[in-house]
Amino acid sequence: MNISQAAKLSGLSVKTVRYYADIKIVEPARDIQSGYRSYSNDDVAKLNFIGKARRFNFSIEECRELLSLYQDKNRSSKEVKKLTLAKIASIDEKLKEFHSLRDELSHLVNCCNGDDRPSCPILDELSK
């Protein structure tokens, strides 16, 4: 099938699918006549896989790794679990950061009158 069909089936944009071909993560066959990319069902399955992994916040390089594990019938689930645990840990870090950011900001907002006068504890804090 052509690229737009593959894009539709995988829920990705044509641009993204073409990008994935460029970076050699999903490399479709080529129609010799037209030079058009020609996607198999298997290619679409890979696109789907990557799309999902991306939504789980895995980077492209991690997707590459997961994909090769996925295609390796002898892989151990241990390896996949390890990658996933590392991902969870990095998400936890971000969660912590954002939580404390949020707390500090909302504290500042609560101290700020939000009126037409210039006095503003938010700016005061930023300039300390």
Added chain:
Amino acid sequence: MNISQAAKLSGLSVKTVRYYADIKIVEPARDIQSGYRSYSNDDVAKLNFIGKARRFNFSIEECRELLSLYQDKNRSSKEVKKLTLAKIASIDEKLKEFHSLRDELSHLVNCCNGDDRPSCPILDELSK
């Protein structure tokens, strides 16, 4: 003072400080002899301000806005509060996303044996 001094006082890297000059957010004077950037205490205060605002997850453009509010003695605290509330809202969104990501991933991890056998519910989920 020279750029390295300004960088040290503001807790930013020299590269970053130079970058901030390039994008015209903190524009120091120039030494006519050497062409070196020459930072005043006021410039350093701005660098500090920006550094803090960045740590609060404000983008450079938002920093620009906050900085001009900061320098406007007639600004109303309302404007600053509005920006900050918007920032909190966007952080809340990210928090929500990351929370649900985390939950899904840890659910998958709990289902995965993590042994030397190939069966892996994580990959199964990604390939669905």
Added chain:
DNA sequence: TATAAAGTCTCCTGTTACTGGAATGTAAAG
């Protein structure tokens, strides 16, 4: 069948907020 429209191709630029490095020039220390 001629033409128009839709789809595809490659290549280039821009995004965010810097970081690293090369080549070169200036200032301070010995």
Added chain:
DNA sequence: CTTTACATTCCAGTAACAGGAGACTTTATA
């Protein structure tokens, strides 16, 4: 006077694409 430290500009790279130009192929319509 030379070494060393610090400064300058300019270019490339980062992550993961999106947008657009110009050219070509395929498909649909008149």
